[in-house]
Amino acid sequence: MGQELQPGFAPAVGGPGLLAGYRVLELSGQEGLLAGKLLADLGAEVIKVEPPGGDPARDIGPFAPGVAAPEASLFWQALNAGKRGVTLGLERPQGRELFLALAATADAVLESYPPGHLDKLGLDYQTLCQARPELILVSVTPFGQEGPYRDFAVSDLVIWALSGLLYICGDPDRPPVRISLPQSWMHAGADAATGTAMALFHRGRTGQGQRVAVSALRAMERVAYAAHILWDARRRVLRRQGSALRIPPLGTTTPLIWPCADGFVAFYLFGGQMGAVSNPALTKWMDDEGLASQYMKDLDWPRLNLGATPQEEVDQGIVRPVAAFFARHTQRELWDQGVRRRVMVYPVNDAAGVLAEAQLAERDFWVRLAHPAFAQELTLPGPFVKTADKLCQVRGPAPTLGQHNQAVYAALGLDQGRLAELGRAGVV
Amino acid sequence: MSGQSTGGTPVLNGVRMVEFGWAVVGPLTTSWAGGFGAEVIKVETRSRPDIIRSMTPFKGDKVDLDNSLFFGRENASKKSIALNLKHPRGRELALKLVAQADVVLDSYTAGVMANWGLGYQDLLKVKPDLIMLSSCMYGQTGALRSMPGYGVPLTAISGLTHLCGWPDRPPCGPYGSYTDYLVPRLNLLAIISALDHRRRTGRGVYLDAAQLEAGVQFVAPALVDCALTGRIAQRLGNRGPQAAPQGVYACAGQDRWVAISVLNDDQWQGLVAALGSPAWAQDPELARLEGRLARAEELDRRLAQWAAPRQAPEVMALLQAHQVPAGVANDGRDLEQDPQLVFDRYYTRQEHPVMGQVHYAAHSFEFSASPQQVDRSPCLGEHTQEICLGLLGLDPDEYQRLEQEGVFK
Numbered sequence: 118m119g120q121e122l123q124p125g126f127a128p129a130v131g132g133p134g135l136l137a138g139y140r141v142l143e144l145s146g147q148e149g150l151l152a153g154k155l156l157a158d159l160g161a162e163v164i165k166v167e168p169p170g171g172d173p174a175r176d177i178g179p180f181a182p183g184v185a186a187p188e189a190s191l192f193w194q195a196l197n198a199g200k201r202g203v204t205l206g207l208e209r210p211q212g213r214e215l216f217l218a219l220a221a222t223a224d225a226v227l228e229s230y231p232p233g234h235l236d237k238l239g240l241d242y243q244t245l246c247q248a249r250p251e252l253i254l255v256s257v258t259p260f261g262q263e264g265p266y267r268d269f270a271v272s273d274l275v276i277w278a279l280s281g282l283l284y285i286c287g288d289p290d291r292p293p294v295r296i297s298l299p300q301s302w303m304h305a306g307a308d309a310a311t312g313t314a315m316a317l318f319h320r321g322r323t324g325q326g327q328r329v330a331v332s333a334l335r336a337m338e339r340v341a342y343a344a345h346i347l348w349d350a351r352r353r354v355l356r357r358q359g360s361a362l363r364i365p366p367l368g369t370t371t372p373l374i375w376p377c378a379d380g381f382v383a384f385y386l387f388g389g390q391m392g393a394v395s396n397p398a399l400t401k402w403m404d405d406e407g408l409a410s411q412y413m414k415d416l417d418w419p420r421l422n423l424g425a426t427p428q429e430e431v432d433q434g435i436v437r438p439v440a441a442f443f444a445r446h447t448q449r450e451l452w453d454q455g456v457r458r459r460v461m462v463y464p465v466n467d468a469a470g471v472l473a474e475a476q477l478a479e480r481d482f483w484v485r486l487a488h489p490a491f492a493q494e495l496t497l498p499g500p501f502v503k504t505a506d507k508l509c510q511v512r513g514p515a516p517t518l519g520q521h522n523q524a525v526y527a528a529l530g531l532d533q534g535r536l537a538e539l540g541r542a543g544v545v
Numbered sequence: 546m547s548g549q550s551t552g553g554t555p556v557l558n559g560v561r562m563v564e565f566g567w568a569v570v571g572p573l574t575t576s577w578a579g580g581f582g583a584e585v586i587k588v589e590t591r592s593r594p595d596i597i598r599s600m601t602p603f604k605g606d607k608v609d610l611d612n613s614l615f616f617g618r619e620n621a622s623k624k625s626i627a628l629n630l631k632h633p634r635g636r637e638l639a640l641k642l643v644a645q646a647d648v649v650l651d652s653y654t655a656g657v658m659a660n661w662g663l664g665y666q667d668l669l670k671v672k673p674d675l676i677m678l679s680s681c682m683y684g685q686t687g688a689l690r691s692m693p694g695y696g697v698p699l700t701a702i703s704g705l706t707h708l709c710g711w712p713d714r715p716p717c718g719p720y721g722s723y724t725d726y727l728v729p730r731l732n733l734l735a736i737i738s739a740l741d742h743r744r745r746t747g748r749g750v751y752l753d754a755a756q757l758e759a760g761v762q763f764v765a766p767a768l769v770d771c772a773l774t775g776r777i778a779q780r781l782g783n784r785g786p787q788a789a790p791q792g793v794y795a796c797a798g799q800d801r802w803v804a805i806s807v808l809n810d811d812q813w814q815g816l817v818a819a820l821g822s823p824a825w826a827q828d829p830e831l832a833r834l835e836g837r838l839a840r841a842e843e844l845d846r847r848l849a850q851w852a853a854p855r856q857a858p859e860v861m862a863l864l865q866a867h868q869v870p871a872g873v874a875n876d877g878r879d880l881e882q883d884p885q886l887v888f889d890r891y892y893t894r895q896e897h898p899v900m901g902q903v904h905y906a907a908h909s910f911e912f913s914a915s916p917q918q919v920d921r922s923p924c925l926g927e928h929t930q931e932i933c934l935g936l937l938g939l940d941p942d943e944y945q946r947l948e949q950e951g952v953f954k
Contacts, residue, residue: 135738135750151762155731159738178786179770179778191773195765261911264888269865272806274783274791275872279883283793283804284874285720286709292793293802293874296709296719297781303763305909307730312910314737315581319556319915321744327550328913335891336909338880340719340726345892346614348877349904350602355877356800360710360717365601373697374706374715381715383701391596394693456692463698465716468771468778471704471761479687482758483772496772498761502735503684503753508742509735 134160202516555582571652579622696722
């Protein structure tokens with residue numbers, strides 16, 4: 118206790134951080150990118166180890182126009198910020214040897230190969246621990262390391278399906294539908310970062326390293342919370358309801374997403390105490406414009422029980438007048454006034470809407486980074502948590518292919534000549 | 546997953562967390578920590594119960610603060626102490642609790658804790674190296690700091706709702722309060738990192754966790770793209786620029802579906818073989834991703850036709866045998882019997898004094914040398930007496946006096 122950092126660890130990168138001093142090697146494709154990015158934000162030195170031809174995630178769009186491969190992927194830029202990058206062909210004996218030398222300097226290795234693949238490379242956990250006793254090995258895979266689905270081929274959509282989340286998303290008259298930006302590896306990646314931090318904490322207290330196995334299926338099942346508990350409680354199957362909520366006992370349904378003059382807003386009526394936060398203020402606001410129904414003005418909102426009120430009564434008395442009111446106003450008008458009047462009517466933002474949120478600007482959230490392959494600066498989301506002294510922050514742009522080969526390998530004692538030799542052999 | 550540890554020391558053994566949480570984000574963050582060995586104490590009262598204690602579904606449809614499966618699922622592995630924080634003695638006991646804790650979490654709107662005299666500065670006086678995480682919608686600063694909200698509209702403002710649905714329709718958004726199941730992951734990461742930082746430096750830290758700033762991390766590629774090029778990512782149904790065919794196809798039975806993705810040319814050949822090499826699939830144009838993307842609609846029709854008379858599990862098994870990504874769209878009933886989740890012993894059935902036998906879910910990861918143990922959720926105030934007489938060192942007379950004064954109401 119009390120010392121700044123334990124000796125023998127990597128130097129802090131880009132200022133102080135909660136995890137400063139740790140070195141993490143990231144061997145993953147897209148599955149573990151967010152994990153490494155979050156650990157880098159927290160101050161760990163994260164070294165992305167790519168095959169000499171570049172990580173497959175560099176081929177995932179969107180791509181920046183006018184920027185050449187392998188740096189054009191904005192998916193890559195978003196999820197690798199603040200990491201260092203080296204190339205290394207693990208399939209070659211010299212590559213494997215070099216990786217073990219690198220592992221000897223690391224605290225944790227993060228990987229997302231199919232289960233068993235590291236063993237085939239001769240980089241099983243025991244071998245890694247010979248290079249670095251008490252090393253932490255974190256694996257992010259669709260289904261953990263064992264079980265009947267172990268060798269299944271997957272996609273983001275397939276994980277959505279098996280997790281139960283897909284089944285409850287979408288309009289009832291169309292197939293179930295996912296979010297169009299892959300999410301499974303975001304949830305699993307965040308959990309992998311937590312698993313890494315927990316294992317580091319545990320090792321710090323006990324001296325014991327260990328393996329951590331993350332399951333994307335389990336991470337996504339968590340999001341499908343309602344499907345499983347409804348079955349467990351009432352033996353009923355939850356079905357997709359589109360952008361609306363059906364409330365028992367009558368099954369009265371009211372919208373979650375409403376059209377406004379220039380887009381959509383999210384608003385839910387709620388009954389009872391939850392509704393009493395927004396609904397009286399909304400009624401007053403509508404009344405100021407002569408649009409509140411008599412039904413709304415007369416209602417004792419805390420006593421409203423939506424599920425026990427007939428659909429036609431709710432539609433006539435509340436939903437139609439509210440819809441007409443929202444349709445008259447723009448998203449920004451509704452959001453700005455809603456904040457002033459404490460009515461929880463939120464914008465359904467697209468990317469431009471998120472970038473324009475005044476609160477994020479006020480909190481100095483966005484990070485602008487110069488990158489050698491880009492003429493313009495890149496704008497990235499800032500840290501996921503704020504502290505004094507910026508112990509969590511975005512540390513820099515994503516590495517170009519092999520950007521830190523010299524620096525990282527020189528520190529292992531490789532001279533220029535040897536490095537050039539390995540380059541000719543296709544190892545780095 | 547097998548290979549998980551049953552023995553060994555839990556990673557958060559000896560860590561004590563006090564939760565002033567409600568709804569999902571705060572309670573789920575600490576519940577996961579509890580599963581990994583932290584002692585979690587939830588502070589709530591009957592006069593101001595956690596709102597999801599009154600949310601459906603209830604066991605046997607019986608409405609009762611101790612009978613919500615929703616509350617139960619998000620509050621496993623913790624204790625509950627009933628403290629009325631508006632009562633001066635209630636606040637005093639809360640401070641005594643914090644003095645013996647490592648971590649405090651609150652998930653109220655900014656300012657609520659300070660109004661109770663339990664803000665970070667108040668708590669520092671009793672616990673100088675405290676780690677505290679405050680998780681509200683918009684953070685502790687800025688014009689929106691006290692704006693109320695919840696998961697559904699936060700999903701919308703974070704840019705996620707816009708991306709879920711069909712290109713020819715308004716967005717439908719993912720089910721329910723999506724960000725409520727995203728934010729706790731990042732909250733827990735911040736807390737654990739802070740614990741390790743304190744272990745190494747002796748210093749505590751205050752963590753200002755804005756749920757909006759966590760939520761937008763999950764759409765980061767679209768934000769980087771929009772800021773650079775002005776392009777705005779749109780919802781694509783189930784299609785994607787990297788896969789074709791890709792979709793969710795109706796199978797035999799009522800509302801049964803299978804998801805299929807073909808991510809590369811090898812998988813396409815696998816699909817063709819699984820379909821029995823029909824003549825239409827021999828077209829060389831379809832052997833390449835660009836060709837398949839251009840004809841995505843036609844491929845969707847073909848797959849829909851092929852899948853319609855078949856059972857979803859049969860389609861999954863056949864395609865997986867050819868290394869083609871395919872998965873049944875599991876419904877709530879299927880989850881309980883899903884072979885992988887069963888193999889993982891992911892759900893554990895436990896006896897709850899009010900709900901009876903109910904399922905609890907584990908977190909998504911396991912350690913090889915440290916166990917995860919999920920314990921049933923607490924009834925409201927179930928551990929009040931135990932904590933007061935034990936940790937807080939009250940004698941039984943004093944405890945009774947306080948109870949009569951309404952400190953635990």
